[in-house]
Amino acid sequence: MKRLQIMRALSAFGVGLLFGLGLIVSGMADPAKVLGFLDLSGAWDPSLALVMAGAIAVALPAFTALRGRHRALLGDPIHLPGTRHVTPRLVFGSLVFGVGWGLAGLCPGPALVLAGAGLAPALLFVAAMVVGMLLYPRLDRLFQ
Amino acid sequence: MSIDWQVFSPGPALAGGLMIGAAAAWFVWVNGRIAGISGMLGGLLERQPDAWLRLAFLAGLLAAPWVYGLVTGSTLAPTFGASMLRLVIAGVLVGVGTRFASGCTSGHGVCGLARRSPRSLAATLAFMGAGFATVYLFNHLLQAMP
Incomplete structure (x- = not known):
């Protein structure tokens, strides 16, 4: 085991x-x-x-x-994932993600790799990304 | 639109892509999981019970630049064009957006499209479209912005 x-x-x-x-x-x-x-x-x-x-x-x-x-x-x-429906929250989230991606040129994978290398801009971005993920449950309630 | 042949790197792009696809195939076949990076990190923050598996996956990602350095003898030299303020705003948007969307470039753009999921196709079109529009806005319309 x-x-x-x-x-x-x-x-x-x-x-x-x-x-x-x-x-x-x-x-x-x-x-x-x-x-x-x-x-x-x-x-x-x-x-x-x-x-x-x-x-x-x-x-x-x-x-x-x-x-x-x-x-x-x-x-x-x-x-x-079992759901196959395109929902407003999926499209909204993807648009918000795309704006962030376009602003810095970083999405979660590359950001973590560069943070692993100890590079300060990536560490800052990952810290902000974690804050965003922690904020999500609060924002999610507003969406309902 | 014109293609920048100086920086276009089809060989490394395809080779790296095959490695990413192999990682996604490995994860679902061996562990039964989707290799979605925002989902792995987000689930860890939500204190899902499989934290050790998520930590192991994320540790592998963080170790990649060190293993790359050991194998090739070269260090990463990325160019961060964004200011600190822009990095923070972008990071928060990526964090919030990927949780609302239940996925990012890896979970939707690679695994979801490979599963032929209509949700992932919609998500990928939306984040690519927003990425193109944002770069157009900031590089060509608002060049004076910080």
């Missing part, structure tokens, strides 16, 4: 590490590169589109092959 828990945690650590290395290799851990993608009207850098295409090219068959399975290889039930 205990050994299984350790294996699950090691696996999650490995996933985070591979994900972070992928962000670094792809160039997405550089806000200037992300903003180069988001700046359509300037000299456009389409690299980020290829990052997503490469990621989906691997993830799509992996998710498709999962169909019919109920348990993951280490025994946990497979948690996939």
Whole structure:
């Protein structure tokens, strides 16, 4: 039982590490590169589109092959979001996120990778992001 | 619109993308989880019972620049264009927005699109559209702003 828990945690650590290395290799851990993608009207850098295409090219068959399975290889039930409806809160949240992304060129993954490197601007951004996440339950009540 | 061929990096972009996709495939097959970064962090802040798993995942992300440095011998040299005030505002917006949206670039943009989820397609179109519009506004319409 205990050994299984350790294996699950090691696996999650490995996933985070591979994900972070992928962000670094792809160039997405550089806000200037992300903003180069988001700046359509300037000299456009389409690299980020290829990052997503490469990621989906691997993830799509992996998710498709999962169909019919109920348990993951280490025994946990497979948690996939069940809701499929597009809701106002989903669109509102995504728009707010997109504005923040466009302001700094940072989304949560690259921000954490750069904070891990100890870079002050990323640490500041992550601190503010955590504050935003902690504010969410209060703001959520206003939305109802 | 013109493509900036000087900075366009199709090789590394595709290679990094394949690694990200492999990480997402690994997480769902081995742990049964969606590799969504805002969800992993947000769930930790909400004190979900699986904190140790979330911490292990986030520790892997934080360790990535150090492992990258050990393997390649090079350090990261990112360019942060934003002022401190802008970083704080952007961080709060990203934190609030991704919780309302139940996902970010990883959970919706990679895993959700790979699952062919209509919700994730709507989310991805919305945050990309807002990102394009924000950069257009600040880089081209309000250049005098701090």
